[in-house]
Structure formats: structure tokens, C-alpha cells
Amino acid sequence: MxxxxxxxxxxxxxxxxxxxxxxxxxxxxxxxLFRPIKNRQCCLGCGRETSEKICKDCQQWQAQLGFLIGNRALFHYDDGFAQWIEDYKYKGDYRLKSAFAREIHYQLKQVKQTIICPLPISPERFESRGFNQVSGCLAAAKIDYQELLLRPTNDLPQANKKRLARLKLPQPFVMRVSSEKIKNKKIILIDDVYTTGRTLYHGAELLLKNGAKSVTSFTFAR
Ligand SMILES: [Zn+2]
Ligand SMILES: [Zn+2]
Structure with a gap:
């Protein structure tokens, strides 16, 4: 095999x-390389493994925005996962998109009557990387998705920023489709890693403002 x-x-x-x-x-x-997160012991907001029902960071999101994105993540973000991200996303080894296609497939095929939407990357980043790392994994997992958002301009990679600076980032997304397309629809946003949650919450805020019924998220690691 x-x-x-x-x-x-x-x-x-x-x-x-x-x-x-x-x-x-x-x-x-x-x-x-990949350590699964036990779904029965994770924060309702961000999906990190914890004994708390809602972790401190997520309590802040709830206070600030009035909702929780209800993220679920497959794996712990540890050295093994970081190595995969490095090789796949930054060094561009596209074959690695299939690394956990099976897990993604089984997680997302249960999702019904919901639009699955990968977070977009900027045109500059797409140009230099050659692929959207999230869409690549979804395609490898044979999951249908729709691109609802656009990220018009580039910015420094989040990984280079301190937590506080990341939390203050302005809305990076605009709608790619008309509001009609998402009106009263349930949407699940997909990203590779949930770090502070800032990017996912930006996506969720924009979609909700444009009429989505609910927005949750799923990431490969937390
Ligand atoms: Zn949390
Ligand atoms: Zn191997």
C-alpha cells in the first residue's frame, strides 16, 4: 500500500x-505525525481539547461578537502538524493534500444541506503558491465546496504576527457571490489551522451580515 x-x-x-x-x-x-483531538473533550467555540466547556479565548469572542463559531478540528497543532504545513503550504508539495483525506471526508460527508466554503487566499498568494491549500485538501477528500468569499489584497502571513496584532486585523474578505446565494443558508467555513480564530470570525461576520442563516467552521488543526 x-x-x-x-x-x-x-x-x-x-x-x-x-x-x-x-x-x-x-x-x-x-x-x-497527527494527533487526533478527542471531540468529546473540546471547547464548544474553537475545538481545542480542554476540560472547560468554553475556553477563555472563546468567552472573549462571545462577549465581543455575540456568537461562537463552533469550530471543530481534526488534529492538535503540534510539531508533526507544523511539519506537514511547512512541507505542503510553504514548500508547496501538493501531493501532501491527501495526507488526511479520509478523515476530512468522513467528517464533512455527514454535513447535510450546508454550503462548504474554504477560506480564500489572495491572488498574490495564489500566484506564488500555485494552489489554495484548503481547497486542495477538500478536493483530495472528494468534498464538494463553493467559494463564497474573496480575499482581494495580500497581507503579511498571520504566522508572522503577534497574537494582539492578529486580533486587530481589519476585515480581509469581500463577498464573491450575491447575498441571494447565501440567504438563509447554513455555511461551514474551512481553514487549515484555527489559531486565534480572527480570520474565521471575519468570514463568519461577513456571511452573516449578508444573510446566511448560520456559520460554523472546521479546521484541520487547532
Ligand atoms: Zn475555545
Ligand atoms: Zn508515510
């Missing part, structure tokens, strides 16, 4: 799920 992440051949006893799945699994080494 070929690993969905490093694409090396590896031997493993197939489970029934592997046998019927159209998605490849990961070799032992790549399996160790």
Missing part, C-alpha cells in the same frame, strides 16, 4: 474500513 502522506510503500494489515475505503491510509511514521 502507498501512504497517503509520504507516498512510500508500506505494509499493514487492512482493517475492514481500510478495505472498503476509497482513501489510502498512512504509514506508521506518518500516522504518528
Amino acid at each position: 502507498k501512504c497517503s502522506c509520504c507516498h512510500e510503500e508500506y505494509c499493514e494489515t487492512l482493517t475492514l474500513i481500510d478495505f472498503f475505503s476509497s482513501f489510502r491510509g498512512r504509514c506508521f511514521r506518518c500516522q504518528q
Whole structure:
């Protein structure tokens, strides 16, 4: 079998799920790269694993904006995940888009009557990277999505900014579709990593302002 992440051949006893799945699994080494978040023990706002019902950061979002985005995340953002992001997003190894296609597929195929919308990247970033890292993963996971938002101008990568500076960033998105298209629709925004939540909340605010019924989010890591 070929690993969905490093694409090396590896031997493993197939489970029934592997046998019927159209998605490849990961070799032992790549399996160790990603630590799943236990969904029963996570914050209702951001999806981080915690014993608190709503973490301090999310209590602030709730106070500031009057709602919680209800993020769910697959994996802990740790060294292993950071390595994947580095190789896939920053070094541009597009094959890594399939690394956890199976997990994304099973998570999002349960979502019904909801528009799945990846967060957009700016045209400059698209030009230099050659792909939207989130849409790439959704396509690998065979999940249909719609691009509802545009990010017209570029900005410094969030990773280079201090938390406080990130929280003060202005709205980076504009609508790509007419308000009619999202009126009374449920939307789930997808991003690679939930860091402060600022970008996702910006997306949610804009969509809600334009008539969406509800906006939640799903990220590959938290
Ligand atoms: Zn591997
Ligand atoms: Zn939280």
C-alpha cells in the first residue's frame, strides 16, 4: 500500500474500513505525525481539547461578537502538524493534500444541506503558491465546496504576527457571490489551522451580515 502522506510503500494489515475505503491510509511514521483531538473533550467555540466547556479565548469572542463559531478540528497543532504545513503550504508539495483525506471526508460527508466554503487566499498568494491549500485538501477528500468569499489584497502571513496584532486585523474578505446565494443558508467555513480564530470570525461576520442563516467552521488543526 502507498501512504497517503509520504507516498512510500508500506505494509499493514487492512482493517475492514481500510478495505472498503476509497482513501489510502498512512504509514506508521506518518500516522504518528497527527494527533487526533478527542471531540468529546473540546471547547464548544474553537475545538481545542480542554476540560472547560468554553475556553477563555472563546468567552472573549462571545462577549465581543455575540456568537461562537463552533469550530471543530481534526488534529492538535503540534510539531508533526507544523511539519506537514511547512512541507505542503510553504514548500508547496501538493501531493501532501491527501495526507488526511479520509478523515476530512468522513467528517464533512455527514454535513447535510450546508454550503462548504474554504477560506480564500489572495491572488498574490495564489500566484506564488500555485494552489489554495484548503481547497486542495477538500478536493483530495472528494468534498464538494463553493467559494463564497474573496480575499482581494495580500497581507503579511498571520504566522508572522503577534497574537494582539492578529486580533486587530481589519476585515480581509469581500463577498464573491450575491447575498441571494447565501440567504438563509447554513455555511461551514474551512481553514487549515484555527489559531486565534480572527480570520474565521471575519468570514463568519461577513456571511452573516449578508444573510446566511448560520456559520460554523472546521479546521484541520487547532
Ligand atoms: Zn508515510
Ligand atoms: Zn475555545
